[in-house]
Amino acid sequence: MLLRPSVTDLRLIAHDLGRILAVVAAAGLLPLGWAIFRGEWSAAGWFLLMIGTAAVPAAAAEFLGWGARRQRVDWSHGLVVVALTWLVVPAVGTLPLWLSGHWGRWLDTFFDAMSGITTTGLSLVQDLDHLPESVNIWRHTLQFLGGQGIVLAALTFFSASGALSMYQAEGREERIFPSVISTARFIWLVSVIHGVVGVTALTVDGILVQGFEPVRSFFHAINVFMAAFDTGGFTPQSTSIAYYHSALYEGVLAVLMVAGAMSFGLHHALWNRRRGLLRNLEVRTILTTFGILLAVTIVGLGISGVFTHAPALTRRGLFQVLSAHTGTGFSTVSTTELSRWSGLAFVGITVAMALGGMSSSTAGGVKSLRIGLTVKAMADSIREALLPEGAVVPDTFQQYGVQRLTPRMAQSVMAVSLLYVGLYLLGAGVGYAYGYPLDQALFESVSASAAVGLSVGVTAPGMPILMELVMILQMWVGRLEFVAVFALLGFMASLAVGE
Amino acid sequence: MPSDPHPVVRWLRRRAENIVQGTRGLAIEATIVLVLIVVAFALSFLVVALR
Numbered sequence: 001m002l003l004r005p006s007v008t009d010l011r012l013i014a015h016d017l018g019r020i021l022a023v024v025a026a027a028g029l030l031p032l033g034w035a036i037f038r039g040e041w042s043a044a045g046w047f048l049l050m051i052g053t054a055a056v057p058a059a060a061a062e063f064l065g066w067g068a069r070r071q072r073v074d075w076s077h078g079l080v081v082v083a084l085t086w087l088v089v090p091a092v093g094t095l096p097l098w099l100s101g102h103w104g105r106w107l108d109t110f111f112d113a114m115s116g117i118t119t120t121g122l123s124l125v126q127d128l129d130h131l132p133e134s135v136n137i138w139r140h141t142l143q144f145l146g147g148q149g150i151v152l153a154a155l156t157f158f159s160a161s162g163a164l165s166m167y168q169a170e171g172r173e174e175r176i177f178p179s180v181i182s183t184a185r186f187i188w189l190v191s192v193i194h195g196v197v198g199v200t201a202l203t204v205d206g207i208l209v210q211g212f213e214p215v216r217s218f219f220h221a222i223n224v225f226m227a228a229f230d231t232g233g234f235t236p237q238s239t240s241i242a243y244y245h246s247a248l249y250e251g252v253l254a255v256l257m258v259a260g261a262m263s264f265g266l267h268h269a270l271w272n273r274r275r276g277l278l279r280n281l282e283v284r285t286i287l288t289t290f291g292i293l294l295a296v297t298i299v300g301l302g303i304s305g306v307f308t309h310a311p312a313l314t315r316r317g318l319f320q321v322l323s324a325h326t327g328t329g330f331s332t333v334s335t336t337e338l339s340r341w342s343g344l345a346f347v348g349i350t351v352a353m354a355l356g357g358m359s360s361s362t363a364g365g366v367k368s369l370r371i372g373l374t375v376k377a378m379a380d381s382i383r384e385a386l387l388p389e390g391a392v393v394p395d396t397f398q399q400y401g402v403q404r405l406t407p408r409m410a411q412s413v414m415a416v417s418l419l420y421v422g423l424y425l426l427g428a429g430v431g432y433a434y435g436y437p438l439d440q441a442l443f444e445s446v447s448a449s450a451a452v453g454l455s456v457g458v459t460a461p462g463m464p465i466l467m468e469l470v471m472i473l474q475m476w477v478g479r480l481e482f483v484a485v486f487a488l489l490g491f492m493a494s495l496a497v498g499e
Numbered sequence: 500m501p502s503d504p505h506p507v508v509r510w511l512r513r514r515a516e517n518i519v520q521g522t523r524g525l526a527i528e529a530t531i532v533l534v535l536i537v538v539a540f541a542l543s544f545l546v547v548a549l550r
């Protein structure tokens with residue numbers, strides 16, 4: 001029997017969503033400030049409107065939740081709030097995009113806002129190269145908010161009750177410090193240090209190598225940093241990272257992408273000189289899959305003759321694999337050129353996107369820990385079948401210490417991995433039904449579901465509405481790793497038929 | 500017995516320590532990328548030479 005949620009439950013959820021909208025309103029000050037600084041007065045008006053649209057319900061929700069917030073917030077509340085956050089924030093965030101007139105229909109702006117907040121990077125914007133700078137900053141800010149976790153920001157600033165459940169619901173289950181708040185502060189500290197170093201390096205490169213004016217160089221640097229460190233993939237120009245024609249720029253972004261796809265637990269271990277990290281199952285898995293997929297892609301590109309010189313093959317091949325495996329979605333080749341990568345190169349990039357980065361990072365996809373555990377569970381089963389009866393197969397693995405792979409854990413890991421495969425096939429099926437070649441439909445489907453953003457041209461203005469809706473669903477479900485979406489569905493069912 | 504340092508001094512020390520730790524993390528990430536470049540170049544060179 002389902003229990004119908006009480007009015008207090010609804011007030012608690014509204015209260016937390018209100019606080020998240022307050023964060024959105026505060027984040028809107030960044031593009032607003034830039035619009036004023038650059039004299040983009042129309043855009044300044046759009047951002048004021050958006051800030052008001054976010055702030056009014058935020059204030060109302062604060063009032064609504066007065067008293068209710070003293071109640072205990074349980075696990076399911078946290079999950080429901082997270083699932084709703086990834087719907088409400090893009091809905092509010094579409095406002096300046098829609099008013100800019102650079103998107104064909106409202107759904108396209110929602111697609112882009114969802115792509116931003118889920119750190120995917122696919123886009124339906126038209127004439128990106130002439131988009132107002134402040135609107136471009138807002139697109140990238142959405143990625144930064146999504147990556148760092150709007151919920152995490154709310155935790156950091158408001159220390160709301162039920163903090164722990166919301167924190168866990170977001171997929172950041174590793175508690176590096178004893179309290180959630182101190183963990184959140186560490187995450188921000190890592191981001192700030194990477195931000196200062198990354199933005200400075202990119203700005204200097206922009207000035208010295210590309211010959212940008214300092215303000216223009218800073219504009220590009222801050223946008224591209226937000227997209228790289230949060231494995232987002234939006235760029236201020238339509239040609240993505242190929243626009244910069246700079247190996248140094250690509251090198252800095254490669255470091256930021258690697259940092260973005262690393263779990264914060266690993267960041268903490270590296271910062272504190274923890275030894276034996278190479279024994280961790282997740283680190284071993286990602287190094288192995290990365291090595292194999294890099295080799296597969298480079299051999300594929302070499303055989304197909306797309307690149308005939310080793311330096312060009314290294315530069316393009318490595319950057320694309322890195323971008324795919326970290327779930328970033330930056331590209332240094334055009335969409336048309338990428339669509340011509342066939343055979344092994346196509347397989348290498350697609351599988352890299354599907355696998356994704358590390359858990360507790362901003363990367364999407366199945367994630368290396370799940371891959372490692374799935375392989376271990378399967379290998380253990382085979383070993384058990386082959387060994388004499390009564391032989392004991394150790395069910396332990398290394399992950400910041402010795403852990404035990406329980407049957408329940410193995411079951412859960414395999415279930416989520418299978419759900420990802422199902423999600424990849426769903427989008428591929430819909431794309432194929434609309435007449436796209438199966439390989440391209442699969443590539444785009446994996447890119448959307450694993451929050452990557454690389455495209456072979458299927459995602460384009462004017463794409464079929466049903467396909468667009470399915471890709472929005474894939475981005476949302478894939479980013480929330482299913483569980484929060486299931487919790488929301490359960491909550492809605494209990495509202496409808498609970499007693 | 501030495502007196503406790505001023506809170507501002509403590510805060511500055513902690514931030515300086517964070518910067519050193521962060522730099523160490525960045526250096527390791529940059530090393531990973533450098534190793535990848537070397538591996539990718541060796542592979543590319545081999546593939547192009549054998550083609």
